[in-house]
Amino acid sequence: MSVPVWNPAVEFMEREALERLQLTRLRQTVAWALKTPFYRRRLAEVGLTHPEDLGSLRDLRKLPYTTKDDLRAAFPDGLLAVDLERTVRLHTSSGTTGMPTVIYHTRPDLDHWTELVARCIVAAGATARDVFQNMTNYGMFTGGLGLHYGAERVGMLVIPVSSGNTGRQIHLMRNFQTTVVHATPSYLLHLHAALAGEGVTVDQLRLRKAFIGAEPHSEETRRKIEALFGIQAYNSYGLSEMNGPGVAFECVHQTGLHLWEDAYMLEIIDPGTLQPLPEGQTGEIVMTTLQRQATPLLRYRTRDLSHLVSGNCPCGRTHRRLARIKGRSDDMLIVNGVNVFPSQIEDVLMKTPEVGTNYLIQLEKRGSLDRLVVKTEIYAKLFTGDPRTLDDLRERIGEALRSAILIKPTVELHEPGSLPVSEGKAKRVVDLRPAF
Amino acid sequence: MMEQLSVFVDNRPGRLNAVTGILRDHQIDIRAMTIADHRAYGVVKLLVSDSRLAHRALVDQGFAAALKPVLAIAIEDRPGGLHELLEVLAERAINVLDAYGFVVAPGQRAVWCMEVDDPDAVARLIAARGLEVLADHELYRL
Structure with missing residues (x-):
């Protein structure tokens, strides 16, 4: 087998051995967590005062969840599990929506993080012979430094250009014959559009791979980036609370993102009931750090939505795969007890050529029942003038939605241009149900 | 044969006169008009003095409109x-x-x-x- 791999002993570890390792590390993490005021109180509430109280991995479910609000409430050091003297770096969130969250790292914490990123880079087929241009922001944002140290460890030639200044990015790519870049998908699309203005063609570049992440994107966007540059693009998933990049990454087979399960315990839960979901069902990603001493986090609710990809990856790695992120659990709607994500509705509408891209989801109360109304605009160029085809269209969208979200909504068709536009942060959900 | 103009309109105040306003602005005469009501929307069918001009004027203003014999x-x-x-x-x-x-x-x-x-x-x-x-x-x- 010629699969590129950084750490075969861990990446191909048998599940049984991997789970034994997880239990050992989970107990260690609980021991670290018990050093923080926050978790000492939380764990006492569930009767857990000693790491050995965890008899098996199933006991993970006894642990309380941790939320972003908990992290904010613990600002600045309520979750710090070591003496400040032992910490060597911190990253904080921007704090634009409230108090910032802080993650501290010891030297071994950073070392482990770098190891995970190195695995990702090699899994995606990059090597020490590559020239790596890191186009994401350095500093508090974890994407820049995270990939930087991982790439150095692999032995790539790193160009730490950071984000922005597209003209400079393009000239660096040409002058140093960059072979691998790390950027957000939208920035790569922007960069491609700017090539002509700099008098550079794709043929003058030697680019062969891109690592894309930090924003949700569709498979179509990935394929578009691949086609525009004639490269392979690999999906990267991470979040600052879990160090940053290096949590999950696609291998060369591009069939979902391997999540490093020796470093993170993974659960997918129903964000409404908080119960774990069977494999394959879409829910909120919940993760527990297994190797971070300075800021251990137990059952952290990421608010990102995904599902586990079933079966084994052809690469042979035993670490399970996440499907690409579908959206945020904050967006989830509960309609007559059924969880509905706006992105599921959007998917159906995007596949219906007779309607445009603008839509509005409205929730109403009829007696004791919720009523879901999906408003969409007809696409002017495909309007036939026949009211019956409109009825058929409504019926067709209604059926497609029912098979996607298990509820048949009322579908309303509207004039082009009458609903909020699809770009930017348009308000797409209106909940008219009275609050109790 | 005649060409009938169909226009999709939301079923709310002010939409029908948006259509008739555009026809007036283009000096188009209406000979007949019906509305098929479908609750949230209606399809307005019109026989007018210049169906091609009317169609173009409405489409330019963002309406979904169609011509049919x-x-x-x-x-x-x-x-x-x-x-x-x-x-x-x-x-x-x-x-x-x-x-x-x-x-x-x-x-x-x-x-x-x-x-x-x-x-x-x-x-x-x-x-x-x-x-x-x-x-x-x-x-x-x-």
Whole structure:
């Protein structure tokens, strides 16, 4: 087998051995967590005062969840599990929506993080012979430094250009014959559009791979980036609370993102009931750090939505795969007890050529029942003038939605241009149900 | 044959007069108008003095609009006038999909407008029975 791999002993570890390792590390993490005021109180509430109280991995479910609000409430050091003297770096969130969250790292914490990123880079087929241009922001944002140290460890030639200044990015790519870049998908699309203005063609570049992440994107966007540059693009998933990049990454087979399960315990839960979901069902990603001493986090609710990809990856790695992120659990709607994500509705509408891209989801109360109304605009160029085809269209969208979200909504068709536009942060959900 | 203009409008105040306002601005005369109501929206069907111009004007303003051939048949405005026409259709088992009528000269002339599956064949059949199938310009001479 010629699969590129950084750490075969861990990446191909048998599940049984991997789970034994997880239990050992989970107990260690609980021991670290018990050093923080926050978790000492939380764990006492569930009767857990000693790491050995965890008899098996199933006991993970006894642990309380941790939320972003908990992290904010613990600002600045309520979750710090070591003496400040032992910490060597911190990253904080921007704090634009409230108090910032802080993650501290010891030297071994950073070392482990770098190891995970190195695995990702090699899994995606990059090597020490590559020239790596890191186009994401350095500093508090974890994407820049995270990939930087991982790439150095692999032995790539790193160009730490950071984000922005597209003209400079393009000239660096040409002058140093960059072979691998790390950027957000939208920035790569922007960069491609700017090539002509700099008098550079794709043929003058030697680019062969891109690592894309930090924003949700569709498979179509990935394929578009691949086609525009004639490269392979690999999906990267991470979040600052879990160090940053290096949590999950696609291998060369591009069939979902391997999540490093020796470093993170993974659960997918129903964000409404908080119960774990069977494999394959879409829910909120919940993760527990297994190797971070300075800021251990137990059952952290990421608010990102995904599902586990079933079966084994052809690469042979035993670490399970996440499907690409579908959206945020904050967006989830509960309609007559059924969880509905706006992105599921959007998917159906995007596949219906007779309607445009603008839509509005409205929730109403009829007696004791919720009523879901999906408003969409007809696409002017495909309007036939026949009211019956409109009825058929409504019926067709209604059926497609029912098979996607298990509820048949009322579908309303509207004039082009009458609903909020699809770009930017348009308000797409209106909940008219009275609050109790 | 005539061209009928169909326009998709939201069922809320101010939308219908948005359509008629555009027609007025282009000096387009309305001969007949019906609305098929579908709760949240309606499809407005119009016979107008210049259907192509009206269509373009509405599409330019962002409306979903379409042109479609319809049969406009001149009949006598007297008891039994419409019945005689419909008897012809019934004999040949021709189904009427949508229809409306209006009087042009009271006691003398009315026009029956209808959508059928094969308008060309039906037009030939009706003409053979001595009834007049109108073209755009002919409607405005009545």
